[in-house]
Amino acid sequence: MSLLEVKNLRVTFDTETGPVQAVRGVSFSLGHERLGIVGESGSGKTMTGRAVLRLIRPPGRVDADVMTFDGQDLLNATEREMRALRGKRIGMVMQDPKYSLNPVMTVGRQLTEGLRLRDKLGRADATAKAIAALDAVQIRDPARVMEAYPHELSGGMGQRVMIAMMLIPEPDLLIADEPTSALDVTVQAEVLSILDGLVRDRGMGLIFISHDLRLVARFCDRVLVMHKGVVVEEVAAANLLEAKHPYTRGLLNCLPRIGGPRGPLPGLDRSGAWATEGAP
Amino acid sequence: MTALPAPPPRSRLLPFLGQIALGIGTLAITLLGLLLITFIIARVVPTDPVLSIVGERATEAQMEAIRVKLGLDLPLWQQFFIYVRDALQGDLGTSIRTGQSVTAEIARYFPATLELATLGTIFGTLVGVPAGVLAATRPGSIADQIVRVVGLMGYSMPVFWLGLIGLLVFYGKLDWVSGPGRLDPTYDMMMQFTLTSYTGMILIDAALNGAWDVFANAISHIILPAGLLGYVSMAYISRMTRSFMMNELGQEYITTARVKGMPEWRVIWVHAMKNVLVPLITVIALSYAYLLEGSVLTETIFAWPGLGSYITDALFAADMPAVLGGTVVVGVVFVTLNMASDILYRLVDPRARA
Numbered sequence: 001m002s003l004l005e006v007k008n009l010r011v012t013f014d015t016e017t018g019p020v021q022a023v024r025g026v027s028f029s030l031g032h033e034r035l036g037i038v039g040e041s042g043s044g045k046t047m048t049g050r051a052v053l054r055l056i057r058p059p060g061r062v063d064a065d066v067m068t069f070d071g072q073d074l075l076n077a078t079e080r081e082m083r084a085l086r087g088k089r090i091g092m093v094m095q096d097p098k099y100s101l102n103p104v105m106t107v108g109r110q111l112t113e114g115l116r117l118r119d120k121l122g123r124a125d126a127t128a129k130a131i132a133a134l135d136a137v138q139i140r141d142p143a144r145v146m147e148a149y150p151h152e153l154s155g156g157m158g159q160r161v162m163i164a165m166m167l168i169p170e171p172d173l174l175i176a177d178e179p180t181s182a183l184d185v186t187v188q189a190e191v192l193s194i195l196d197g198l199v200r201d202r203g204m205g206l207i208f209i210s211h212d213l214r215l216v217a218r219f220c221d222r223v224l225v226m227h228k229g230v231v232v233e234e235v236a237a238a239n240l241l242e243a244k245h246p247y248t249r250g251l252l253n254c255l256p257r258i259g260g261p262r263g264p265l266p267g268l269d270r271s272g273a274w275a276t277e278g279a280p
Numbered sequence: 281m282t283a284l285p286a287p288p289p290r291s292r293l294l295p296f297l298g299q300i301a302l303g304i305g306t307l308a309i310t311l312l313g314l315l316l317i318t319f320i321i322a323r324v325v326p327t328d329p330v331l332s333i334v335g336e337r338a339t340e341a342q343m344e345a346i347r348v349k350l351g352l353d354l355p356l357w358q359q360f361f362i363y364v365r366d367a368l369q370g371d372l373g374t375s376i377r378t379g380q381s382v383t384a385e386i387a388r389y390f391p392a393t394l395e396l397a398t399l400g401t402i403f404g405t406l407v408g409v410p411a412g413v414l415a416a417t418r419p420g421s422i423a424d425q426i427v428r429v430v431g432l433m434g435y436s437m438p439v440f441w442l443g444l445i446g447l448l449v450f451y452g453k454l455d456w457v458s459g460p461g462r463l464d465p466t467y468d469m470m471m472q473f474t475l476t477s478y479t480g481m482i483l484i485d486a487a488l489n490g491a492w493d494v495f496a497n498a499i500s501h502i503i504l505p506a507g508l509l510g511y512v513s514m515a516y517i518s519r520m521t522r523s524f525m526m527n528e529l530g531q532e533y534i535t536t537a538r539v540k541g542m543p544e545w546r547v548i549w550v551h552a553m554k555n556v557l558v559p560l561i562t563v564i565a566l567s568y569a570y571l572l573e574g575s576v577l578t579e580t581i582f583a584w585p586g587l588g589s590y591i592t593d594a595l596f597a598a599d600m601p602a603v604l605g606g607t608v609v610v611g612v613v614f615v616t617l618n619m620a621s622d623i624l625y626r627l628v629d630p631r632a633r634a
């Protein structure tokens with residue numbers, strides 16, 4: 001049975017100028033495997049990931065025909081049931097540790113709060129587990145990092161802390177939303193290989209979100225290509241070069257560079273019907 | 281593995297103490313400036329201190345003797361030096377009206393203001409912060425509307441009007457509270473003649489003496505003016521809390537806390553609140569300072585013998601030493617509060633400690 005089953009997912013924002021559809025009918029299913037989601041900025045990747053955790057705040061709303069995790073219906077789950085899933089069974093690493101870590105709490109408190117509050121561990125046990133988790137993301141001086149505040153860490157260190165924090169409860173599924181896009185090019189590869197190693201070792205499912213198609217192909221088994229809120233193509237990473245959709249081919253050809261200009265990709269042929277379909 | 285970032289400072293205490301020392305230095309300079317200003321005002325204002333002591337019919341020799349006694353024959357810089365030296369020793373001069381030491385008089389009046397403003401700030405914070413949080417977590421809801429309208433009324437209605445209405449309703453009609461003043465006359469006598477005064481704040485002194493009947497009477501007197509000041513403070517604090525909280529709840533670290541499965545109370549009251557506190561401390565300190573300095577109208581309506589009344593009365597009597605002494609105290613209060621909020625701010629925000 002698949003771990004995550006999503007059919008016809010829609011995320012809508014009710015704005016003053018009418019509803020904006022950020023995700024328009026996305027379907028996929030995922031086992032203990034690694035699924036990539038690619039697409040240019042604004043194509044609805046982040047909203048898809050957050051919808052799975054039901055973390056879209058008003059004015060946004062989520063509908064779907066089916067959204068189940070390990071057989072459990074996520075659409076009709078109570079907030080309490082969702083909280084039991086979040087963290088414990090589904091984790092998420094966000095883009096920029098500068099914003100995703102609480103600036104006024106020490107790394108140690110942020111790492112141990114789940115263990116202490118949810119798992120009711122004592123201080124010493126929780127600290128030991130947190131230090132082990134920092135070890136696992138190859139932080140050399142974990143005891144000192146535990147005492148540090150986020151602003152005292154570099155981006156790469158911050159993102160490792162974030163990964164450690166999300167992996168402590170050993171979730172079945174990890175959503176990594178552009179986990180290296182905000183990092184210096186020099187540390188991106190390291191952080192990715194740490195993430196990759198841990199996910200592989202623990203055999204968890206991974207949804208890897210990125211705007212970099214080649215990167216995604218390296219880390220994933222399958223790739224969903226999103227454009228304007230819909231999946232335009234789904235390909236096995238191995239067969240990426242045989243992708244047929246003009247948008248996918250465009251993404252492949254123009255090699256988007258991390259940190260380069262955002263917005264429409266240069267050289268992308270948008271003359272096909274897919275480019276305008278569903279546009280407001 | 282990459283190189284680790286620069287290590288966080290070994291001790292967070294040392295730079296912190298350095299900043300406190302710096303703060304005290306700033307405080308000293310600010311106070312010196314304040315004394316210079318009051319000194320200049322005292323020399324410029326056309327009330328002759330000698331004349332007001334000896335009266336119109338004094339002889340030239342008598343006047344000269346007083347002048348020498350007051351040190352007015354010395355060069356100005358020397359007079360300023362003496363003024364600062366005396367002020368540092370707690371001597372703010374002699375009141376022209378009463379012939380008593382200004383310091384001793386202020387020591388009697390100021391605790392009344394301190395007691396009232398402190399209680400008002402406690403009310404304002406205890407009600408304003410939860411109200412602001414409630415409004416921020418349910419924007420647009422009925423609760424949000426109520427907090428907004430109640431706050432708006434606190435902003436826009438004149439304090440003296442609210443005070444008079446309050447007295448009319450709760451004292452005059454309902455008789456739930458006592459009227460103007462800090463105590464009923466009987467309890468006032470008790471306070472003065474049988475109880476030991478430790479702080480000049482009746483609630484604290486009565487409690488320390490175990491005189492609970494005096495305490496209860498003091499409560500029934502202070503509750504209305506403190507509630508009024510608390511309302512004004514609540515209006516400000518709730519509005520600021522709402523906006524700070526809305527801002528924090530939109531931050532990404534809040535999503536992280538939710539992703540970790542933290543319950544909503546913890547997301548709001550721990551993760552967001554710790555960040556809201558950083559700017560909120562300044563807001564509460566400002567509101568406290570405002571109540572300490574600006575409660576003249578309230579003190580007048582409620583016949584509250586506080587610093588505001590003292591300075592106002594002195595002003596009408598052209599009692600310059602008393603006015604300036606009071607001004608110096610207000611300045612000291614303001615600067616001290618500023619520094620205290622600065623220290624607290626650094627305590628809650630690790631980024632400000634670096």
Ligand SMILES: Nc1ncnc2c1ncn2[C@@H]1O[C@H](COP(=O)(O)OP(=O)(O)O)[C@@H](O)[C@H]1O
Nearest residue numbers: 013015020022040041042043044045046047048
């Ligand atoms: N609060 C919001 N109000 C209206 N539209 C929103 C809001 N948040 C996101 N969107 C819409 O959702 C779309 C998809 O966003 P997102 O999932 O973050 O894209 P991606 O992660 O692929 O860059 C955006 O193009 C934007 O129009």
Ligand SMILES: [Mg+2]
Nearest residue numbers: 045046047178
């Ligand atoms: Mg995104």
